[in-house]
Amino acid sequence: MMLKKVLATALAGVMLAGLAACGGDKDTETASATAGAAGQNWRYAHEEFEGDVQDVFAQKFREYIEANSPHTVQVFRFGELGESDDIMEQTQAGILQFVNQSPGFTGSLIPEAQIFFIPYLLPVEDEQIVEFFRSSVAINEMFTELYAEQGLELLTMYPEGEMVVTADTPVRSPEDFRGKNIRTMTNPLLAETYRAFGATPTPLAWGEVYGGLQTNIIQGQENPIFWIQSGGLYEVSPNLIFTGHGQFTTAMMANQAFFNGLSAEDQQLVRDATAHAFDYITEYVPGLGDRMLEKILEASDQVTVTRLTAEERQAFMDRAPQVEARFIEMTGERGAALLEQFKADLEAVVGE
Template identity: 60%
Template sequence: MTFSGYRTLGGLAVLAAATTIASAAAADTWRYAFEEALEEVQGKYAQKFKEEIEANSDHEIQLFPFGTLGESVDTMEQAQAGILQFVDQSPGFTGALIPEAQVFFVPYLLPQDNESLFKFFRDSKAIHELFPPLYAEQGLELLSMFPEGEVCMTTQEPVHSPEDLNEVKFRVMTNPLLVESYKAFGATPTPLPWGEVYGAMQTGIIQGQENPRFFLESTKMYEVTDVITCIGHNNFTTAVMANKDFYDGLGEEDQQLIQNAADAAFEYILDYQVALGDESFEKIKEAKPEIEINILSEEERKPFMATSASVEEAFIGMTGDKGAEILAQMKADLEAASK
């Protein structure tokens, strides 16, 4: 072998080694935190997202369920700081950060039938065009919003009208509009971090709280309550976000990879959360046969529905012209979805 031939082969070996190192460097580990357990709705979405990313790239996703990195406020701060690449958080907790996102807590705004609801989340101009710039202002890339299921109340006494909530200390998320909503319902809203809710219900510090059906079962809230009441006022919504600097710094291929994974997880979770909600009530009845579960009639719901106008006014008062624009667009999107 000539010296020049040796140099050529050596150069190829160096090139191959460099290529291997570059590939290894490109295979990143991304951190993703969410507000629920692995087998709950956000956890199942996150697992599907992870599965899609890892099946279509060399990247790895590390998942952090609720509590492993602190409360919701902690994970949001970590996402904004770039410690986390992805975070799933309900507008209920981002309301102080992005006031317009509180629109999802206007009672009776979202439809109850799944066909219209899913079409709205797929096609909504408000979600796909108006919200992303607002999230971007907070250093976040909005990837997806999706429903987690019908929200129901748990209380110690039956609720059939707003009068039944009079003077009931009702836990709400740290969300100004949710406070207004439960004031309109007749309750005494009490903002409280989730980690304190079970104990507060158990000791009587609060007498009520609301959450999606599946969450009432998985967190065993039925153990510290006597009545579950569904008034059809809301479907719990959550948002998946990426750190904006991280996302903007990716190549086009990785950005498309992330969006494809978010879309696949979105479609997967729609049917999953419906089935989970139905199963959860059956599990609650098995675990506590004496529990009272009330699904209010259309007539019983009317006094609660009548409060939505005042909550809409409060929302616009908090968010101004932008909030009014988003609310109007959401109503137009919902009308289109219902057709």
């Protein structure tokens, strides 16, 4: 596993050297408001595999750009330029123009982004969650300012599906989590969530998760069902637990210097392409989890599915306030104000 990571990192370095060597002058031109009729090639990286949600979103964005302008978009999938932290660094450096990254990784850069990991804050129902992302002031105004402070133009956030836990044994209570090392992204608040749930949070890069489950270094992890299916995680962690504790959320953004250097026409093009991809993906994701779960059950007779009852879920919900308190402790007044607006936006959509 370590050798594979070293090789992947080396390959990413070679690719990036090539991109930088051949793209420097082009990036300068792209940043100019006078892009011209010849068009530019824009580079866009995301965190998932071919055909996964972020890839579908990226392809719809690319299709719109290329159908409505002389520009082209080159999409890089997971591992082609490294892992999540690598592609974020490359975006901030201007090597990439666009990046799709979940707040699970951005949380170390923007602590307030960890709000998405407060358990039982976001509903898991598809229609409610889509309307929330469309209309939320917290997401569409407050988060835009937070990302801008890091040199990033936040273009949209969108949900990818309910988070599902996989483990070496079925789990129905916090007591069942005791003694289990549960993989988390490098996100302090997510670690706090699993600590509250009774488990031992274990931060681990994605490239090490399958092997960690296979060798029992970790006994579980969480992801939306489509990722559990495409990554084959059910093969080494066959017990699926639907706790209803949250949605996997991701953000699509641009290097801000690049975006600000675009003509007004191209800025609107990017926003229109983003809206086009958002509309498509919010129709695509509902039902995706059910379809992928069917594929998992067809592929393996070792898989179990546990859906917590209302009473069982309440035992986990009772532990959520300590995670919320930890979020405010981490983020201070800005985090508290964001959380207040977040809750007001949710109430406007789903009620008290």
